[in-house]
Amino acid sequence: MIDDAARAVMARLEAQDASERERDVARSERLRQISPEVGRFLHTVALARRPRTIVEIGTSGGYSTIWLSLAARIIGASVTTLELDPKKIAAAAANLRAAGLDDVAAIVEGDAAAYLRARREPVDFFFLDAEKEDYLAYLDLIVPLLAPGGVLVADNLLSHEDDLAAFRERALGDERLSGLVVPIGRGELFAVRIP
Numbered sequence: 084m085i086d087d088a089a090r091a092v093m094a095r096l097e098a099q100d101a102s103e104r105e106r107d108v109a110r111s112e113r114l115r116q117i118s119p120e121v122g123r124f125l126h127t128v129a130l131a132r133r134p135r136t137i138v139e140i141g142t143s144g145g146y147s148t149i150w151l152s153l154a155a156r157i158i159g160a161s162v163t164t165l166e167l168d169p170k171k172i173a174a175a176a177a178n179l180r181a182a183g184l185d186d187v188a189a190i191v192e193g194d195a196a197a198y199l200r201a202r203r204e205p206v207d208f209f210f211l212d213a214e215k216e217d218y219l220a221y222l223d224l225i226v227p228l229l230a231p232g233g234v235l236v237a238d239n240l241l242s243h244e245d246d247l248a249a250f251r252e253r254a255l256g257d258e259r260l261s262g263l264v265v266p267i268g269r270g271e272l273f274a275v276r277i278p
Contacts, residue, residue, distance in 0.1 A: 086183070088181065091181075092178050097146075114144045118267075121268035122149075124271065125154070125236060126150045126154045128234060129160070134233070135160050139151060140221060141165070141214075145182075151188070152179065152187040155187050156184065156187050161187065162189070165190075165191050166192060167195070176190055200224060205228055206230060209225050209234070210238075211238065215243050222250060222253060226260065232275065237271065239269045240271065240272050241264065244270070250272075251272065255272075261274065
């Protein structure tokens with residue numbers, strides 16, 4: 084269920100993202116967020132899987148975090164979202180607060196790889212939407228942390244097909260995972276850790 088506060092923030096972020104893409108704002112300066120269809124996909128997968136822990140790598144303005152947090156609130160889970168850019172952290176924090184979800188999601192500032200290397204507890208659901216050149220390194224850190232039956236969703240497998248070819252090959256060839264690329268949004272890798 085999406086309440087009016089969250090819906091208003093999401094609509095504003097969707098309009099901002101569309102405007103920035105239309106104006107060809109520099110990649111480093113614009114919101115880089117998932118499509119509403121992918122947001123609905125993440126929300127639905129989280130509701131079906133009922134993870135206790137959700138970790139998102141790449142927060143940007145918090146749009147995907149809102150989708151994940153809406154599901155987390157329903158199922159009693161928590162979201163940890165990792166972001167390096169202080170401007171995006173400030174924007175995401177304000178957006179989560181405006182959506183009434185700042186009690187469900189925690190933003191961790193800093194290097195996501197360092198966070199993952201230090202983490203010891205398993206994770207039930209990962210969402211990866213970060214710099215494409217880092218996907219392979221993140222995969223090597225994510226899979227050992229992924230709980231049996233846990234889910235990994237990674238964005239941009241079709242929109243950045245060449246950049247992510249090695250990541251796709253390794254993820255889909257990993258014997259610990261069962262997965263496929265779902266042709267929605269910009270292409271979502273969906274993989275489950277085999278128990």
